Amino acid sequence: MKVKSLLAGIIRDLHEFDWRELASPQGSGGWPAAVRTSVVLLLTSSLLAGGYLLRLRDLQERNARLALEEAELAAELDVLRTRVASLDDYRQRAREIEEPYMRMLRQLPYESEIPALIDEITSLGLSFGLNFDSIELAAELDRPHYVEQPIVIRVSGGYHEIGAFFSGVAALGRIVTMHDFSLRELSAEELELELLARTYRYRPLPEASTGPETAQAVRQSPIQLEQGHAEQFNYAVGARPNPFAPLALPGATGPEAARPGLNPLEKYALHELRLVGLLKYEEGNVGLLQDPSGTVHRVERGDYLGPDQGRVQRITDLGVELIEWKTDETGAYAQQETLLPWENGQ
Known part of the structure; x- marks a missing residue:
């Protein structure tokens, strides 16, 4: 109860409490x-x-x-x-990478060895019969791990001798790369080569970046060269053509060595000869050509005219038709039909 x-x-x-009094908590004591x-x-x-x-x-x-x-x-x-x-595999790969890296470091010359390398390149070129016009050291270029030493080389000599020189430089124990070369023809037998070669001088790295073992190994054997690790190319002349030499077709030796005993009209250019007469016979026509001295010569089919082995094919009312050996822009010989017209003599 x-x-x-x-x-x-x-x-x-x-039930009886007026809940609006909650808005005035000051009077809560009377609640x-x-x-x-x-x-x-x-x-x-x-x-x-x-x-x-x-x-x-x-x-x-x-x-x-x-x-x-x-x-x-x-x-x-x-x-x-x-x-x-994979730790063991990584260690093995690191050893495999370190070996060629060390080998390349040993191939980079120190600053004191640059003059010896220049002497080696010079001796190599002289041994192939090249003439050195100049060999200059350009300003060094700083790289992150090495110093690049450009070398400007100017030599002259035969095409095959220059090829052998390139092969010899590539086979040097030191790393030497060749860039921006140009060839200029001085004569039929001599070319001028201008070449930018680059060698790379070793810059010792801090042991913190290479490791004490690597740095120590490089310091102990900086000039110990190793051969046979890169593919070698030996330039052999053999049957290699000289692209700067004139190319002769089979059976054509060129106007300077046409035949023994050139006839008098082969020493004159065609525009110097005047066709002054035509004699017609049953066995063939005969042309009368006047040379610059005023002498008149008889010309028949098969005779040679001019300095380009121009051989007479036929003599007609239009003039003397002949075939000459001409050289194109590559130096190759090609046959060309030429007409010595009557206009030269009239």
């Missing part, structure tokens, strides 16, 4: 006990619920971050496992 009457009292107080208790419970519940939600959100965000970190660490662990499994 007491509990029932207590509950009835609380319900009555809540019924049931109302004060209800307000306290409501506020307490709200605070607990808000704190719980805020804490729960922080925990959820932290959980998401930890899950992401876990995935990243798992992926990194897989990579590390793969690297550990």
Whole structure:
């Protein structure tokens, strides 16, 4: 009965309470006990619920971050496992790479060895019969791991001798590369070569970047050259043609060596000869040509005229028809039909 009457009292107080008084908490002292208790419970519940939600959100965000970190660490662990499994292979590859690297370093001359390399190139060219017009050291070019030394070379000589010189420079123990070369014809037998060669001077690297073992090995054997590791090319003349020499067709040796005993009309250019007469016979026509001196010559089919081995094919009312050997822009000989007309003599 007491509990029932207590509950009835609380319900009555809540029912009779003017809830608009909540807007004025200053008068909370006069509120019924049931109302004060209800307000306290409501506020307490709200605070607990808000704190719980805020804490729960922080925990959820932290959980998401930890899950992401876990995935990243798992992926990194897989990579590390793969690297550990391949560690021996990596070490073997590093040794294989280090060997040619060391070999190339030993082929780079030091600054004090550049003059000796220049002497070696000069001696090589002289041994092939080349004439050195000049050999000059250009300004050095700094590179990250070495110093590039350009060398301007000007030589003259035969085509095959220049080819052998290129082959000899490529076979030197030191690394020398050749760039920007030009050839100029001085005569039928002599060419002028201008060449930009480059050698590469060794610049010692800090041990922190190369490792103490590598740096020590290079210092101990800086000039120890090794041969046979690169493909070698030896220039052999053999049947190689000289592209600067005139090309002669089979059976044609050129006007300077046409036949023993040139006839007098072969020393004159065709425009210097005048066709002054024509004699007609059953066995063939005969032309009368006057040379610059005024002498008149008889010309028949098969005779030679002019400096280009011009051979008479026929003599007609139009003039003297002949075939000459002419050279084109490549120096090759080719036959060309030419007419010496009557207009030259009239």
